[in-house]
Amino acid sequence: MVPRGLVAVVFVGWASVAAAASVRGTVMLPTEPRIADHESHWRVENGVLPLGPRVPDPHLDVIVVLEGAPNANAKVPNTVVELHGLRLDPRVTVVPIGGSVEFKNSDRVPHTLYMDRGTSLMPPAPTPSGQSRTQKFFAAGEYRIRDEEYPHVEGTIVVLQSPYFARLDEKGNFKLEVPEGKYTLKVFFRDKWVVSQPLEVAGRANEVTVQVPAPPPAGAKP
Amino acid sequence: MFWSKTWFLLIALAGALAVAVALLAARPLQHDLERETGARLERAQHSASLLLKVNARKWIDTAAQVSTDAVLAEALEQATKGPADLGLVHKTVQERLRYFNEKMKVDLVWATDARGRVIARAGLDDQVYKDGIEGFPLVADALRGLRGDDAWSIGGKLYRVAASPVIARDHYAGALVVGQEVAGELAQSMKRVLDVDVAFLLRGRVLAASAQLPLLGQLPLLVDQHAEEMTQNGRSAPLMIDHAGESYLVVLAPFVGEAQDHKAAYALVVPRQPGVTLGYLTSQLLAMDPKTLPWMQLAPVGGGLLLALIIGFVLMRLEAIGPAKRLARESQSLARGDVTRLDDGRHPGRFGTVARAVNTTLDRLGSAPRMTASPPRGSDGPFSRPEPFGARDPRPEPAFVPRQEPAFVPRQEPAFAPRQEFSTSAPESFSPRREGFASPRQEPMVPPPRPSSPAFAPTVQEERAQTDAEPPSVPEFENSATVQRNRPSPPALPRDSMPSLMEPDDRPDTSELRATEIRNVSPMMTSGPGMPTMQGNAPGRGDTQPQEAGPDFVESPSELLTPLKHRIPTPRPMPSPVPMGVGNPGASVQKDPFDDQTAVASPSEALLRAARDSSQVAPAPVEDPLDTEFRQVYRDFIDTKQACGEPTEGITFDKFSGKLRSNRQQLITRYSCKTVKFQVYIKDGKAALKATPVTT
Numbered sequence: 001m002v003p004r005g006l007v008a009v010v011f012v013g014w015a016s017v018a019a020a021a022s023v024r025g026t027v028m029l030p031t032e033p034r035i036a037d038h039e040s041h042w043r044v045e046n047g048v049l050p051l052g053p054r055v056p057d058p059h060l061d062v063i064v065v066l067e068g069a070p071n072a073n074a075k076v077p078n079t080v081v082e083l084h085g086l087r088l089d090p091r092v093t094v095v096p097i098g099g100s101v102e103f104k105n106s107d108r109v110p111h112t113l114y115m116d117r118g119t120s121l122m123p124p125a126p127t128p129s130g131q132s133r134t135q136k137f138f139a140a141g142e143y144r145i146r147d148e149e150y151p152h153v154e155g156t157i158v159v160l161q162s163p164y165f166a167r168l169d170e171k172g173n174f175k176l177e178v179p180e181g182k183y184t185l186k187v188f189f190r191d192k193w194v195v196s197q198p199l200e201v202a203g204r205a206n207e208v209t210v211q212v213p214a215p216p217p218a219g220a221k222p
Numbered sequence: 223m224f225w226s227k228t229w230f231l232l233i234a235l236a237g238a239l240a241v242a243v244a245l246l247a248a249r250p251l252q253h254d255l256e257r258e259t260g261a262r263l264e265r266a267q268h269s270a271s272l273l274l275k276v277n278a279r280k281w282i283d284t285a286a287q288v289s290t291d292a293v294l295a296e297a298l299e300q301a302t303k304g305p306a307d308l309g310l311v312h313k314t315v316q317e318r319l320r321y322f323n324e325k326m327k328v329d330l331v332w333a334t335d336a337r338g339r340v341i342a343r344a345g346l347d348d349q350v351y352k353d354g355i356e357g358f359p360l361v362a363d364a365l366r367g368l369r370g371d372d373a374w375s376i377g378g379k380l381y382r383v384a385a386s387p388v389i390a391r392d393h394y395a396g397a398l399v400v401g402q403e404v405a406g407e408l409a410q411s412m413k414r415v416l417d418v419d420v421a422f423l424l425r426g427r428v429l430a431a432s433a434q435l436p437l438l439g440q441l442p443l444l445v446d447q448h449a450e451e452m453t454q455n456g457r458s459a460p461l462m463i464d465h466a467g468e469s470y471l472v473v474l475a476p477f478v479g480e481a482q483d484h485k486a487a488y489a490l491v492v493p494r495q496p497g498v499t500l501g502y503l504t505s506q507l508l509a510m511d512p513k514t515l516p517w518m519q520l521a522p523v524g525g526g527l528l529l530a531l532i533i534g535f536v537l538m539r540l541e542a543i544g545p546a547k548r549l550a551r552e553s554q555s556l557a558r559g560d561v562t563r564l565d566d567g568r569h570p571g572r573f574g575t576v577a578r579a580v581n582t583t584l585d586r587l588g589s590a591p592r593m594t595a596s597p598p599r600g601s602d603g604p605f606s607r608p609e610p611f612g613a614r615d616p617r618p619e620p621a622f623v624p625r626q627e628p629a630f631v632p633r634q635e636p637a638f639a640p641r642q643e644f645s646t647s648a649p650e651s652f653s654p655r656r657e658g659f660a661s662p663r664q665e666p667m668v669p670p671p672r673p674s675s676p677a678f679a680p681t682v683q684e685e686r687a688q689t690d691a692e693p694p695s696v697p698e699f700e701n702s703a704t705v706q707r708n709r710p711s712p713p714a715l716p717r718d719s720m721p722s723l724m725e726p727d728d729r730p731d732t733s734e735l736r737a738t739e740i741r742n743v744s745p746m747m748t749s750g751p752g753m754p755t756m757q758g759n760a761p762g763r764g765d766t767q768p769q770e771a772g773p774d775f776v777e778s779p780s781e782l783l784t785p786l787k788h789r790i791p792t793p794r795p796m797p798s799p800v801p802m803g804v805g806n807p808g809a810s811v812q813k814d815p816f817d818d819q820t821a822v823a824s825p826s827e828a829l830l831r832a833a834r835d836s837s838q839v840a841p842a843p844v845e846d847p848l849d850t851e852f853r854q855v856y857r858d859f860i861d862t863k864q865a866c867g868e869p870t871e872g873i874t875f876d877k878f879s880g881k882l883r884s885n886r887q888q889l890i891t892r893y894s895c896k897t898v899k900f901q902v903y904i905k906d907g908k909a910a911l912k913a914t915p916v917t918t
Binding site: 027035037038040042043044045048049051052053054055084085086087107108109120122149150151152153 | 354359362368369375384387478
């Protein structure tokens with residue numbers, strides 16, 4: 001389970017740091033509506049207490065990636081995605097090419113996970129309660145995982161070629177230790193890449209602020 | 223009948239036009255009706271959506287009301303804090319949930335702590351707790367203070383659920399979820415409100431329906447096909463579905479909630495208006511209350527139709543029925559013997575054609591007045607046909623008493639043949655039509671020998687010369703004549719009845735007369751269609767009469783056995799032959815170029831009358847047993863021919879029996895049998911005779 005108080009967790013796992021430079025930044029998400037746009041007839045406030053924060057925090061679903069650096073010799077770790085409370089935790093998971101993801105079912109009910117639009121790679125297969133299912137990814141991309149029995153159970157596996165990526169803390173900050181050079185900063189949010197901009201890393205400290213544009217209104221043409 | 227036919231044709235056209243208009247005019251109305259039905263379905267779907275939405279709000283309010291329970295809120299607050307004994311809290315919460323469920327009668331009531339962990343359940347899975355359900359968006363939103371509703375797909379069932387946060391003083395202590403399974407009860411409830419059939423579907427199968435509709439099996443496929451349309455528009459367009467002979471209009475709409483991903487949908491179904499057919503219109507018309515029909519508007523139509531029919535019947539009576547009756551009356555008069563020309567001017571159209579045809583026939587047969595003015599049968603007309611043997615007035619003419627050789631000698635082998643199995647050398651079976659019963663119309667129009675008349679009578683020498691020319695080895699007629707001679711002789715004719723030309727010493731013997739009569743009648747009457755003859759070379763010989771040979775209707779010899787209706791007309795007029803003997807007494811009878819046997823003069827009418835008279839005066843002779851048998855065969859033969867639709871004119875018993883006798887004698891001679899049995903049978907749809915030699 002991802003701790004809610006995570007602050008600027010930076011994954012530099014398997015990258016070797018040569019002439020390391022620090023990249024600090026903030027990703028500002030668009031203003032979220034007070035009431036999520038779930039498919040339902042009604043979502044009304046209770047009228048007694050104000051609404052609490054969204055659970056889970058949307059900032060935890062944001063991935064910041066720096067692309068453009070030469071591949072470093074990286075140690076490929078396994079990533080664990082836990083099924084509990086009838087949801088995937090974390091909802092967005094990053095693995096390098098060739099990395100594996102272990103889906104661990106901690107719910108009392110079995111889950112039948114499958115890859116949306118990729119059933120040949122990860123076909124539906126039941127994972128009983130207390131058991132795990134491991135899936136290896138050999139190509140960069142975004143893989144959406146769903147559950148046959150519970151439509152709301154869904155998550156994304158982002159397979160990256162670059163080893164330099166970070167998650168946001170609940171305030172939207174991140175920090176990366178990367179070699180100096182020219183990069184492309186990309187932000188993954190809500191199952192898609194929402195920001196892609198060049199970034200030159202030079203010196204010890206680099207600051208960057210990224211604004212995620214608001215999604216187009218419903219019904220608007222992309 | 224032109225006007226009546228035209229009139230009824232117009233009536234039929236008007237009727238067809240009316241039916242076509244009735245059927246075609248209903249098409250646009252039917253389309254409008256279908257559009258209206260589709261719009262009604264869309265309105266029903268909109269109503270269903272509102273109904274479900276309002277109903278969801280009621281569930282939300284119910285959940286909110288339950289969530290305010292203080293015991294429940296306190297227990298969930300303690301559970302959130304992590305009590306030492308969660309089981310005790312579970313029991314407390316579950317008791318409260320069951321208590322409320324007794325009142326709500328719902329299928330599931332779940333209570334979670336502030337972290338989304340189930341503390342207790344009532345209804346579905348009520349023994350399970352401590353599992354997290356915060357992954358449900360509905361629960362997650364309730365945990366942050368939102369009330370809402372959703373549709374869940376759990377275990378193959380569809381639940382409409384509502385959730386409300388449980389508030390403990392100033393913070394959220396948990397969430398309360400209530401839900402109801404989507405089942406037949408909801409379908410019936412919706413049907414009562416919407417007045418359409420409702421079906422619920424989930425994951426490609428039908429969960430429940432308000433009625434067992436035949437098309438239920440097709441609905442999951444329809445949901446798959448229109449999923450995108452349903453997502454975009456919130457419903458599908460009205461769909462026309464034909465299934466098992468029934469036609470329906472269907473509108474599909476998704477259930478609002480996460481179960482939509484599991485193809486949770488509902489279908490509103492109404493039967494389509496059947497196609498407008500004549501049967502449908504009739505049934506609808508019959509189903510209507512007569513009081514509601516627009517009688518005032520229909521009255522002119524009905525009156526016009528009645529008037530048209532009356533006019534048609536009047537025209538038909540004028541043009542068809544009346545003339546037909548007139549023609550029938552005149553035809554009956556004709557049948558009664560009132561042979562006068564029909565007044566074809568009174569008969570319009572084709573009836574006039576018939577009348578003219580009858581008149582033409584009468585003209586051809588001889589003028590009708592001549593018929594009425596003609597001498598009675600048996601008179602001494604110069605060309606009157608001789609009466610058959612046994613007639614009432616067999617007065618012979620002395621000049622025509624052929625005591626010599628019979629003139630009627632067949633040339634060839636007899637056509638009567640025994641059965642094939644009887645003898646391998648038997649002649650071919652008897653086929654009267656083909657061999658001896660040829661149609662007289664196909665025969666050459668050979669003038670017959672001159673009828674009996676003293677002036678025409680050939681001399682004995684002439685007859686002898688003629689018979690000498692015949693093959694002497696054919697004994698048939700000889701045998702027949704012999705049989706005739708062996709009969710008891712009738713008493714002598716009175717002298718005053720003898721013709722003046724006959725000498726007293728030459729008074730004919732009646733036995734001779736009979737044989738003569740057979741000889742002379744046969745050539746005259748072999749013209750009858752179907753008449754069996756033993757000659758193969760001269761069928762139909764003598765089937766004609768000279769045109770001036772007497773009345774148009776002569777009495778057939780068969781009248782003795784058949785009623786008057788068997789009066790036969792003279793087959794066809796013949797050109798008058800050159801009178802034989804007139805101006806050339808020594809001239810012989812003109813010979814038939816096809817058959818010498820016909821070169822025998824017919825006995826004079828006087829002779830025949832004398833014979834008839836003698837038969838009348840004399841007591842009835844005892845009939846020869848062969849005659850009895852032949853008469854029966856003759857009757858059978860005539861009956862069979864009539865049954866086969868063959869003509870029987872010209873077939874007289876005398877000719878018939880003569881043939882049988884000759885054939886019989888021939889077979890007896892050939893097969894040395896005692897007698898010959900004749901049988902009538904049907905061959906190729908025609909009457910035929912079969913001769914079977916009998917040896918025992």
